[in-house]
Amino acid sequence: xxxxxxxxxxxxxxxxxxxxxxxxxxxxxxxxxxxxxxxxxxxxxxxxxxxxxxxxxxxxxxxxxxxxxxxxxxxxxxxxxxxxxxxxxxxxxxxxxxxxxxxxxxxxxxxxxxxxxxxxxxxxxxxxxxxxxxxxxxxxxxxxxxxxxxxxxxxxxxxxxxxxxxxxxxxxxxxxxxxxxxxxxxxxxxxxxxxxxxxxxxxxxxxxxxxxxxxxxxxxxxxxxxxxxxxxxxxxxxxxxxxxxxxxxxxxxxxxxxxxxxxxxxxxxxxxxxxxxxxxxxxxxxxxxxxxxxxxxxxxxxxxxxxxxxxxxxxxxxxxxxxxxxxxxxxxxxxxxxxxxxxxxxxxxxxxxxxxxxxxxxxxxxxxxxxxxxxxxxxxxxxxxxxxxxxxxxxxxxxxxxxxxxxxxxxxxxxxxxxxxxxxxxxxxxxxxxxxxxxxxxxxxxxxxxxxxxxxxxxxxxxxxxxxxxxxxxxxxxxxxxxxxxxxxxxxxxxxxxxxxxxxxxxxxxxxxxxxxxxxxxxxxxxxxxxxxxxxxxxxxxxxxxxxxxxxxxxxxxxxxxxxxxxxxxxxxxxxx
Numbered sequence: 001x002x003x004x005x006x007x008x009x010x011x012x013x014x015x016x017x018x019x020x021x022x023x024x025x026x027x028x029x030x031x032x033x034x035x036x037x038x039x040x041x042x043x044x045x046x047x048x049x050x051x052x053x054x055x056x057x058x059x060x061x062x063x064x065x066x067x068x069x070x071x072x073x074x075x076x077x078x079x080x081x082x083x084x085x086x087x088x089x090x091x092x093x094x095x096x097x098x099x100x101x102x103x104x105x106x107x108x109x110x111x112x113x114x115x116x117x118x119x120x121x122x123x124x125x126x127x128x129x130x131x132x133x134x135x136x137x138x139x140x141x142x143x144x145x146x147x148x149x150x151x152x153x154x155x156x157x158x159x160x161x162x163x164x165x166x167x168x169x170x171x172x173x174x175x176x177x178x179x180x181x182x183x184x185x186x187x188x189x190x191x192x193x194x195x196x197x198x199x200x201x202x203x204x205x206x207x208x209x210x211x212x213x214x215x216x217x218x219x220x221x222x223x224x225x226x227x228x229x230x231x232x233x234x235x236x237x238x239x240x241x242x243x244x245x246x247x248x249x250x251x252x253x254x255x256x257x258x259x260x261x262x263x264x265x266x267x268x269x270x271x272x273x274x275x276x277x278x279x280x281x282x283x284x285x286x287x288x289x290x291x292x293x294x295x296x297x298x299x300x301x302x303x304x305x306x307x308x309x310x311x312x313x314x315x316x317x318x319x320x321x322x323x324x325x326x327x328x329x330x331x332x333x334x335x336x337x338x339x340x341x342x343x344x345x346x347x348x349x350x351x352x353x354x355x356x357x358x359x360x361x362x363x364x365x366x367x368x369x370x371x372x373x374x375x376x377x378x379x380x381x382x383x384x385x386x387x388x389x390x391x392x393x394x395x396x397x398x399x400x401x402x403x404x405x406x407x408x409x410x411x412x413x414x415x416x417x418x419x420x421x422x423x424x425x426x427x428x429x430x431x432x433x434x435x436x437x438x439x440x441x442x443x444x445x446x447x448x449x450x451x452x453x454x455x456x457x458x459x460x461x462x463x464x465x466x467x468x469x470x471x472x473x474x475x476x477x478x479x480x481x482x483x484x485x486x487x488x489x490x491x492x493x494x495x496x497x498x499x500x501x502x503x504x505x506x507x508x509x510x511x512x513x514x515x516x517x518x519x520x521x522x523x524x525x526x527x528x529x530x531x532x533x534x535x536x537x538x539x540x541x542x543x544x545x546x547x548x549x550x551x552x553x554x555x556x557x558x559x560x561x562x563x564x565x566x567x568x569x570x571x572x573x574x575x576x577x
Contacts, residue, residue, distance in 0.1 A: 049160065049161050049162035050160075050161050051143070051144050051158045051159070051160055051161070051180065052069075052072050052073075052075075052076065052158060052159055052160075052161045053069065053072070053156050053157070053158050054068065054069050054072055054073045054076075054156075054157055054158070054159050054387075054391075055067065055068055055069070055156045055157035055200070055391055056069070056155070056156045057155060057156050057182070057193065057197075064193045064196075066196070066200075066391055068387075068388065068391035068392065070384075070388055073159065073384060073387060074384060075161070076159055076161050076162075076163065076177070077163075077380040077381070077383065077384050078380075079161075079162065079163055080163050080175040080379075080380040083379060083380060083381060084379055085165075085173060085174065085175050085379060085380065086172070086174050086175070086370035086371075086377045086378065086379060087163075087174070087175045087176075087177060087370055087371055087378055087379065087380050087383050088174050088175070088176050088177070088206045088207065088368040088369060088370050088371060089176075089177045089179060089204050089205045089206050089207070089371050089383070090107070090176060090177070090178055090179065090205065090206070090207045090209070090364065090365075090368070091178075091179035091180075091181060091201045091202075091204060091205035091207070091208055091209065092104055092179070092180060092181065092209045092211055092275075093181050093197070093198055093201050093202075093208065093209070093210055093211065094183065094209075094210055094211030094212060094275075095183055095211075095212070095213065096182075096183020098183070098211050098212070098213050098277060099211065099277055100180060100181070100183065100211050101144040101180050102138075103209075103211065103275070104143070104144045104160075104178055104180050105138055105139075105143040105144050105344075106132075106138065106357055106361070107178055107361065107364075108143050108144070108160065108178065109131065109132065109135065109138065109143075110131055110132075110361040110365070111164040111166075111176065111178075111365065112164075113131040113134060114131075114164070114166070114365070115164060115165070130354075130358060131358070131361075132346060132354050132357070132358065133346075135346065136345065136346060136347070137343065137344040137345050137346060138344030138345075138346065139343075139344050144158065144160070144178075144180050155182045156181075156182055157179060157180070157181050157182070157197070157200065157201065158179070158180040158181075159177055159178065159179050159180075160177065160178040163175040163176060163177055164176040164178075166365060166368065168368070169366075169367075174368060174370055175380065176365070176368060179201065179204060179205060181197055181198075181201045182197050195226065195227050198223075198227040199227050199228075200390055200391065202227065202228060202269055202272075203386075203390045204371075204383075204386075204387055204390070205270075205371070206270050206271065206368070206369055206370060206371040206372065207270070207271050207273070207364065207368060207369075208269070208270075208271060208272045208273065209273050209275050209364075210224060210272055210273065210274050210275065211275050211277060212274060212275070212276055212277065213276075213277050213278060214276065214277070214278050214279065214280070215276060215279075216274050216276060216298075216299075216302045216327070218311070218314075220274075221302075221303075221314050221315070221318065222314050224272070224318055225313075225314045225315075225317040225318050225321075228268075228269065228317065228318070228321040228322070267320065267321055267322060267323050268321055269321055269322045269323070270322070270323050270324065270369065270371075270372060271322065271323065271324040271325075271326070271369075272318075272322045272324070272325055272326075273325075273326045273327065273328060273364075274299065274325075274326070274327045274328070275327075275328050275330060275360075276327065276328070276329045276330065277330050277332075278330075278331070278332040279329040279330060279331055279332075280331075280332065282294065282329070282331065285352065287352075287355045287356060287359060292359075294329070295327050295328055295329050296327070298327060298329065299325070299326065299327035302327075303315055303318070303319075303325070328360050328363065329356075330353065330356050330357065330360065331350065331352045331353050331356055332350065332353065333349050333350055333353040334348060334349055334350040334353065336348040336349075337349060371383055373386060373410065373414065374410075374414060374467070376414075376465065381417070381420070382417045385413045385416050385417050385420075386410070386413045386414075386417075388413070389409040389410065389412055389413035390409060390410075390413075392409065393409055408473075411470065411473050411474075412473070414465065414466065415466050415473060415474060415476075415477035416477075417465065418461075418462045418465035418466040418477060418481075419462070419477055419480050419481050419484070421461060421462075421465065422458040422459070422461050422462040422465075422481050422485075423458065423481060423484045423485060423488070425454075425457065425458050425461055426454050426455065426457075426458040426485050426488065427488055429454050429457075430450070430451070430454055430488065430489075430492055433447065433450050433492075434447055434450075434492045434493075434495060434496040435492070435495075436495065438499075439499065440499065441496065441499040441500055442496050447492070447493065447496055451489050451492075455485055458481065458485060459478070459481065459482075462477075462478060462481050466478070511550045511553060511554060512550070512554065514546070514547075514550055515546070515547035515550035515551055515554075516547070518543040518544075518546040518547040518550070519543070519547045521539075521543050522539075522540050522543035522544055522547070525539050525540045525543065526540055
């Protein structure tokens, strides 16, 4: 028994050694290296939705210059499909440590639930489980970074990497981007930097949320009026330029004045909403219609006309810069939330706060409109061009740009979009006529007519879009459209000519002509010369050999290129049939 046991233990050890040897050999050859694992993890991380910084801010040495990360934004915008889909941008601005990132994290939870719910969470709440009851913790690792305390947490401008797709009231699908911004009025942010951050965020957003603490104070209104001042100035300057141009081109002064009045009524920004946090003055403790009427009454009271000149000017400035101004009052979430150790537990949040938050999320995301610049709803590509132009205004320092510079940047981005879409329209339609995928030959006069038709159509699209800025910049952009379309047409002509069924026949025409001449001369020689003439016979034989060799040569070529010749014949029939 002992011998058998020893023998068995020896066999087991041997098997363990062989298995370990196999494991070692596998681990060396087949298991990915640590570096590869890290690369795979990085790729997985890239696919995960997270907050991405698209604008970072420098230090005092470079005057807090903005660094715009275009590649990161392009990755986000590329996820919006189809490319023609309109984009809405919801951004939150306000003083630091007032819960902006905290609010956006709730927005993420709500939108994630909406995208997963087949019953449309945007509809009025029913007896089913509330969206904020479907998770235990808000979390801080998979959302916009937030934390309790007194130190600032967000710097620069951040966008959530996953666009959310919602359905508008008219049935159209719209992409929603969430934007978080650096808090204002901390001990490290200058006034010019604050104005730059607020201004850039306002330029990007279609729904701007101004996050304020406890109440709307007069300094909040003054800051809003100050930061949006350039908007009215830019629109006024654009109006003056348009009016001067039209005065030169239009003799009817009444028509000019009417058009100028319409232009002057345009407002540069879409929506501003005061979100008052930690509101303590609700008359009702239940969420009902009276509560929302109380919010509207509070805003009217704050914005009502004042006799003092500076207060009156402030309100006029705000009304002149925003198409829509609203207010929402949000109660305190509970003192447990304000502690540093708070990690996002939903159960410790006050029920009143959750109910109001639910109502607020439905309010924001059920009435979203796409980002509009100069009357045009923007797609992802167009939005990217404007963001690039606006961010470039602050690349040399966070000094608030001059109105002319602002107008020029807007005009440049708008013209670039007009050029891109106009040329794209021409190419997409021309591809259907003489593009790479086409096989038929189009007659030169027909392709010329189609070119002129599409040229007029593309220029009409350009004229509809490029209606902002100076006439000189618009004319330069129009010349670019004409040049690009002309270059494209030359390529289409060459591509179409390559399908010409008669192209290449010059290779056969010369020898066939020689053979025909030889055949005619031989016939003439045989007819005119006597049979006993040695010279005539030699000439006839020589000419016979010439056209025989030529015919054999053509026959060999025809045999090797039978398929090509067949296609050419079919093209000839199609072209002249």
